[in-house]
Amino acid sequence: MGTPVLILGDSGAGKSYSLRNFKPDEVILLQCIPKILPFRATGWHLHGKLLPDGTKQRGNVLRMDDWEQVQDTINRMVLSKTRQVLIIDDFQTVMQHENMMRAYQTGYGKFTEMADHIWRIIMAATQLPDGYRVYFLAHTEETEGKIRMKTTGKMLNEKLTPEGYFSIVLRAIKKDGKHVFLIKGDDNDTAKAPPDLFPGMTEIDNDLKAVDVAITEFMTEL
Template structure:
């Protein structure tokens, strides 16, 4: 069983920027919409026939995304921005009069989440998505149609859902629910109500919490040991 984590927030509040400290060699980033990364990223390159060692793929096709999540050997998979998997399909099918399209769009989103929680052991899948407010004013993941909200609740399919915020000019992740959001996490996963928007640190915490080997931490420990040996 893989560990799926949802990261939600308004545009410009630090979702994609949180990738900045991850080692791209351990990551497969699926960009639903191709766009430049919002940080200096010379080592983040697109996978092409000539560059199979890259870290970024571009697709809004839910079936392709599911196939990548299930088959990739990378320990970390990131889907950014997930809501456009739904929105792009809706726009392509906007001329259809039948409401069947909403059912199919909802099913595709549900299938992606199922793949994220059912990939092989030790894989972490991070789904980054925009937010919206429901009729009661609660902040939630942005969806298309009513089926996902009334029948499923995507946040209910994951154990951890973090939300971005900007507080006094600092970009952070909210780790505790304030009663007006869908934020949640295991009680002792994070000590603070707000943490730096650093997905690498989140991944380290998740690996430690669930006892998952983390190649980035192992590499850092090895380098520190080598430094100590030569000191």
Template sequence: MKHSSREVFIIDDYQHVLVNELMSRSSEKSYDKFTDIGKHTWLILNTAGKLAENRRIYILAHTQTDDFGNIRMKTVGKMVDQVIIPESFFTIVLRATVNNGNYLFSTQTNGMDCCKSPMGMFSDTLIENDLKYVDDTICAYYGINKTKRVNQ
């Protein structure tokens, strides 16, 4: 991300990235692999946060529901869940939901999930499940001028 000229990055899906590292090291008996997964997650999230303001990183992931009904990003290992807490690195966290057969993004928490967005960014708590719409809205909100479009 640091060395690319692209403005937009989409990581789909991040949970799969975590599982790939975990399973490629499944024969290891120590907990070092979980420390490494935590460190690599932290490095990616930290790097994303240090990019220029006009660059947007969309990290897509599955969710999990805990025993208390709280919904958050699905990860592997306690270090990522309890120490790093991926959602805390972002100003905007949307969650896909289905409402009356319509696929939508939730923009604000319902008290049991980690959704959030700045006040006034989205006019509704449920918006169209459309990443282009989300990107356009973010750019308009922050005054980001898109310089080029890359279809890859």
């Protein structure tokens, strides 16, 4: 089965910057919000961009925020010959933009539907073949004293607890002027990982490529 990983952090916490050591031919980046990359991205190209000669550019960066398109992108990962890593940046935007599009719909049913859409996306990641990894990068919020993934409200949190579908949840933070990933926090933090994945460590360098290597080696040992 595929391995979904949740990376949580406030804006500016270094989530996107953690991609810097990936090579463009080994990863697909799905941006839910169009933005420049915070590192020298040689070889990273926007897929489908219209070029001066009238052709469309082929690249490893996709842009979309529709939940069905995101789910389809995950399902189509099996067609890639070289890339087994998909990174979804600003994942919470998928539900936030759908919420805005449906702002004038009344009733609580739409929140149940939005929770179902997010669940379908996460499930699609777990249903990929062995060896595929999907990294969900999302913002945080504090709910009842607990730091968790930002959603569209209490109703959605009650219908779906996103962190519960991930065995690995890392939180991007800035500590002593340095960006790091928190592996394990206190009882008010949702950061978690298998004890033997990063043995004896509570935080690691902000390097998603190094995290990916560790996860791949760990999964191979099972």
